[in-house]
Amino acid sequence: MIEWNKYGTDKFYDELIAPGGVARPGAAELVRYIGSISSQNLKSRQAAADRAIIEMGITFTVYSEGENIDRAWPLDIIPRVIDAREWQTIDRGLVQRLTALNLFINDIYHDQKIIKDGVVPGSILLSSKDYLPQCMGIDPPFGVWAHICGTDLVRNSDGTMYVLEDNLRVPSGVSYMLENRAVTKRVFPELFGQYPVRPVDGYPHALFDTLAALSSRPGDEPEIAVLTPGIYNSAYFEHSFLAQRMGTELVGGGDLVVGDDDCVYMKNIEGLQRVDVIYRRVSDVFLDPAVFDKSSLLGTPGLFRAWAKGNVALANAPGAGVADDKVVYSYVPAIIRYYLDEEPILPNVPTYRCSDPEDLAYVLEFIETLVVKPANESGGYGMLVGPFASKSELADFRNRVKADPRNYIAQPTLGLSTVPTICGANIEPRHVDLRPFVLQADSSYVTPGGLTRVALRKGSLVVNSSQGGGSKDTWIVGETS
Amino acid sequence: MLSSVASRLYWLSRYLERTENTARILNTYANLLLDLPKEAEMSWLQMIRTSGYAVEFEQYRQWPLERSAIKFMTSERENPGSIQSTIDCARENMRTLREYLPKEAFEAVNELHIACDKKLARAVGRRARYSVLSEVVERCQQINGLFAGTMNHGEGYQFIRLGRSLERADMTTRIIDVASDLPHSDVSARAPEYEITLWVNVLRSLSAYQSYRQSVRSRITPVRVLHFVLNNIEFPRSVAHCLNEIRTSAQLLPKNEAVLEVLKTTERQLGSLSVRALAREHLQRDMDKMQNELGQIHNAVGKTWFAELQ
Numbered sequence: 009m010i011e012w013n014k015y016g017t018d019k020f021y022d023e024l025i026a027p028g029g030v031a032r033p034g035a036a037e038l039v040r041y042i043g044s045i046s047s048q049n050l051k052s053r054q055a056a057a058d059r060a061i062i063e064m065g066i067t068f069t070v071y072s073e074g075e076n077i078d079r080a081w082p083l084d085i086i087p088r089v090i091d092a093r094e095w096q097t098i099d100r101g102l103v104q105r106l107t108a109l110n111l112f113i114n115d116i117y118h119d120q121k122i123i124k125d126g127v128v129p130g131s132i133l134l135s136s137k138d139y140l141p142q143c144m145g146i147d148p149p150f151g152v153w154a155h156i157c158g159t160d161l162v163r164n165s166d167g168t169m170y171v172l173e174d175n176l177r178v179p180s181g182v183s184y185m186l187e188n189r190a191v192t193k194r195v196f197p198e199l200f201g202q203y204p205v206r207p208v209d210g211y212p213h214a215l216f217d218t219l220a221a222l223s224s225r226p227g228d229e230p231e232i233a234v235l236t237p238g239i240y241n242s243a244y245f246e247h248s249f250l251a252q253r254m255g256t257e258l259v260g261g262g263d264l265v266v267g268d269d270d271c272v273y274m275k276n277i278e279g280l281q282r283v284d285v286i287y288r289r290v291s292d293v294f295l296d297p298a299v300f301d302k303s304s305l306l307g308t309p310g311l312f313r314a315w316a317k318g319n320v321a322l323a324n325a326p327g328a329g330v331a332d333d334k335v336v337y338s339y340v341p342a343i344i345r346y347y348l349d350e351e352p353i354l355p356n357v358p359t360y361r362c363s364d365p366e367d368l369a370y371v372l373e374f375i376e377t378l379v380v381k382p383a384n385e386s387g388g389y390g391m392l393v394g395p396f397a398s399k400s401e402l403a404d405f406r407n408r409v410k411a412d413p414r415n416y417i418a419q420p421t422l423g424l425s426t427v428p429t430i431c432g433a434n435i436e437p438r439h440v441d442l443r444p445f446v447l448q449a450d451s452s453y454v455t456p457g458g459l460t461r462v463a464l465r466k467g468s469l470v471v472n473s474s475q476g477g478g479s480k481d482t483w484i485v486g487e488t489s
Numbered sequence: 490m491l492s493s494v495a496s497r498l499y500w501l502s503r504y505l506e507r508t509e510n511t512a513r514i515l516n517t518y519a520n521l522l523l524d525l526p527k528e529a530e531m532s533w534l535q536m537i538r539t540s541g542y543a544v545e546f547e548q549y550r551q552w553p554l555e556r557s558a559i560k561f562m563t564s565e566r567e568n569p570g571s572i573q574s575t576i577d578c579a580r581e582n583m584r585t586l587r588e589y590l591p592k593e594a595f596e597a598v599n600e601l602h603i604a605c606d607k608k609l610a611r612a613v614g615r616r617a618r619y620s621v622l623s624e625v626v627e628r629c630q631q632i633n634g635l636f637a638g639t640m641n642h643g644e645g646y647q648f649i650r651l652g653r654s655l656e657r658a659d660m661t662t663r664i665i666d667v668a669s670d671l672p673h674s675d676v677s678a679r680a681p682e683y684e685i686t687l688w689v690n691v692l693r694s695l696s697a698y699q700s701y702r703q704s705v706r707s708r709i710t711p712v713r714v715l716h717f718v719l720n721n722i723e724f725p726r727s728v729a730h731c732l733n734e735i736r737t738s739a740q741l742l743p744k745n746e747a748v749l750e751v752l753k754t755t756e757r758q759l760g761s762l763s764v765r766a767l768a769r770e771h772l773q774r775d776m777d778k779m780q781n782e783l784g785q786i787h788n789a790v791g792k793t794w795f796a797e798l799q
Contacts (some may be wrong), residue, residue: 065587239584252588263493275492277644277794278743 010435021167021425023088034091034485053195057085066187069242082478085195088427088460092486101353103452106157109331111347113153117143127346128339135414138329149222153328157446165423170357176332178289182445183246185459192481206456206484212253214453221449222321223284230284232256237290237306247289266310272320285321292326334383334417362413371418378418439463457482495648496795497582502652504579509629510660516622517694533558539663540570564609576605591639601628647738658731659783666776688714695726751789755782
């Protein structure tokens with residue numbers, strides 16, 4: 009049985025346990041409950057969860073040594089709890105942020121007022137891999153380009169929740185958020201009975217409604233398809249899962265064809281059937297071999313043209329990734345002030361732009377205290393965590409940053425918050441982040457909670473499942489004011 | 490239903506049926522071999538001819554012939570007609586069909602694939618051969634049972650039935666084709682008493698022996714066997730029965746006119762075979778024609794329901 013007063017929370021902010029072994033607001037009942045069951049019992053529940061995950065076929069795909077391996081999804085059964093009042097603020101902050109980002113993207117592809125007004129430099133477009141000049145002048149419905157956003161949040165040792173990243177291209181993980189809840193309900197049924205945990209399973213409906221709102225043929229029942237790069241993609245499980253939950257077709261690029269009328273059709277056994285909205289999980293460059301990567305087999309020729317003419321909606325819209333760039337990230341507080349005339353509700357992590365000579369000098373000098381990231385990579389690849397790096401790694405990164413400063417940003421190393429996690433026979437603190445999902449079309453929706461990812465190795469800050477990370481169910485608990 | 494999904498269901502089912510057929514034929518031949526004189530090793534070549542990969546085997550064969558023939562037809566991934574290759578193809582088609590297939594069927598195909606990977610190599614030796622090959626047959630039948638018993642008999646199921654029936658009819662004509670060559674082969678010329686053994690073997694290759702005995706109730710003769718496996722509408726592996734299944738499935742699918750049209754020609758062709766009492770000298774030519782007809786149905790299915798994919 010765990011004795012919470014011996015659980016070490018000293019250096020970092022723990023999401024469940026305040027210093028001195030006292031439960032945080034919202035977590036009291038969970039903490040008491042876990043403290044009341046034997047470690048044997050807890051272990052057998054973890055085993056039951058592991059079995060359920062295999063039974064339910066919840067997997068993710070790792071590409072290694074030329075082979076694709078489906079691995080069981082790693083879930084630690086102790087949930088992460090966030091008090092409902094705090095969540096209310098986060099929820100508003102997320103909507104504020106995505107609203108501003110959508111205004112930004114729309115501006116970039118029209119008059120670029122924000123650049124003319126000198127709030128962000130024009131060079132920002134040169135360094136962004138995902139800026140698509142082909143999108144200039146296009147008007148997607150509601151002026152919204154990023155319909156589905158996965159925002160990565162981290163809590164620092166000071167207890168403040170920071171935005172780490174806005175994923176506006178093809179963010180994944182939401183299916184695991186839903187499955188984590190399904191499994192946790194099986195493991196702790198007695199807790200859900202008496203505990204006001206906000207349900208998460210409204211997401212597929214909210215996603216469907218968001219997508220349906222984008223149809224260019226209002227009134228009709230819109231035909232929606234999920235476009236996947238296919239079985240070898242690491243998120244294929246999710247593509248198939250979401251298509252099933254929404255009751256829409258899961259298609260590959262070869263299942264679609266663009267007709268002479270510039271409309272998109274699905275190849276059915278009855279013949280061709282018009283598609284109104286495509287939730288595409290294929291990257292911009294592979295969407296349309298006629299416009300982007302000529303060798304792409306994942307896309308459909310003519311798709312971009314059909315979208316530009318407004319005959320099909322693509323979610324997210326091509327080019328939305330312009331705002332999912334670590335250099336643009338550093339301007340988001342300014343972007344929010346510029347378009348909304350509001351103060352940002354959620355703070356950014358202080359960010360040094362290596363393109364700026366002063367910042368560059370600072371980064372080169374203090375690199376061993378910083379996290380250095382390439383401006384345009386995801387999945388935690390190609391980044392340097394200064395305090396954990398060897399001398400030669402630091403030297404190597406100094407050279408890389410000097411050679412291509414525009415492609416790098418740096419941030420102070422955050423002391424990510426922790427959550428009690430089952431480690432063998434013990435419960436120990438492990439670092440976590442949080443990815444809530446935000447939907448936006450004619451209205452906005454935020455998942456109550458999101459996907460909590462946990463670095464399972466002691467002291468590690470790397471939460472990516474492809475690199476040994478696990479996950480937790482996330483509970484929004486309590487009354488809102 | 491998406492054409493790509495329909496096409497994968499069709500191919501999944503064809504490959505599963507081919508896997509089952511290959512396993513059964515191998516078992517039958519292995520059993521037959523024990524009854525034939527030593528120099529009858531030629532029959533392994535006959536067996537490989539039914540698979541359609543005789544030319545490739547000529548390159549591959551080594552001594553002893555039996556071992557290399559069995560290996561070629563079971564675990565050899567270089568041979569596209571081997572059990573391992575066809576089950577690989579079945580699984581590859583199935584991977585993206587998760588949301589369309591009953592969970593049990595999905596798992597059963599996976600288990601079959603794993604079992605093949607693990608055990609097929611053992612079939613080279615005579616002692617384990619029977620049990621390994623029987624397991625493949627049984628698992629395939631279990632999968633067919635799961636499709637029939639747990640899947641909605643909607644459009645998806647019709648594509649499974651189409652694939653299975655076409656593959657079955659095709660295999661029946663191949664077995665006849667090869668068997669009809671036997672009277673000219675060395676074995677029968679020197680030992681005519683083996684002929685009856687060979688025709689029993691045809692029945693066994695099609696799991697038809699018991700059915701034949703029950704419904705024909707007279708001495709086994711080549712003509713009666715041929716009639717039975719071609720025309721007996723009640724026997725599930727007869728060409729007539731398979732064509733009937735294809736018709737029923739096609740009728741439940743949209744835009745079926747072209748397929749039904751081709752099917753009519755095939756049925757007419759089958760009818761005309763029986764009229765000529767299956768004269769021995771025409772048999773091979775007739776079977777070639779039937780295979781050609783079945784190929785036409787396959788093309789019509791593809792053109793009608795999968796056309797947009799090409």
